[in-house]
Amino acid sequence: MPIAAVRSASDAPWWLLVPIPERQSSYAPLVFFAVILVVLLLAIVNVHGEGLWLAAAIALGLGTALVYPTLLAAVSDVAHPSWRASAVGVYRLWRDLGYVVGALGAGLIADVAGIPTAIVAVAVVTLASALITLLRLRETLPVHPGTPSRAGF
Numbered sequence: 001m002p003i004a005a006v007r008s009a010s011d012a013p014w015w016l017l018v019p020i021p022e023r024q025s026s027y028a029p030l031v032f033f034a035v036i037l038v039v040l041l042l043a044i045v046n047v048h049g050e051g052l053w054l055a056a057a058i059a060l061g062l063g064t065a066l067v068y069p070t071l072l073a074a075v076s077d078v079a080h081p082s083w084r085a086s087a088v089g090v091y092r093l094w095r096d097l098g099y100v101v102g103a104l105g106a107g108l109i110a111d112v113a114g115i116p117t118a119i120v121a122v123a124v125v126t127l128a129s130a131l132i133t134l135l136r137l138r139e140t141l142p143v144h145p146g147t148p149s150r151a152g153f
Helices: 003-017 027-046 050-078 084-113 115-136
Strands: none
Touching (some): 027 115, 050 084, 084 115
16 A cells, blocks of 8 residues: 555545544643544554554544644634734744645654654654643633533543
């Protein structure tokens, strides 16, 4: 199976599911989905066989589709309307710069220590990001009496 098929299998869920979490900016699901991404990244390192790689890539695409729009919605939630566009622009700048730096860093790690080590490094950075989010960010969505808390899903 060509690597392009596995890569495409990871992207397909993204295009199908991105509209769903855009409205969910609560931090609890964000952290939960990020931890799922970590588990899936570690699963990719440990599975063998094209079918399992394909299944792991699809699952990783599902997790990614749930995390990234939620991050953007969270940035929008905490920004005042007068500077929201600037905040989203700055967030996207750093996010896109992270793609470049992350790809170069993962490539260097893969060259020095192997692809599995590079994938584990990405999982560690993702987990650290989830923990920082959990410990540092405060929920901004109001909880009204008689309605279920979105922070608890």
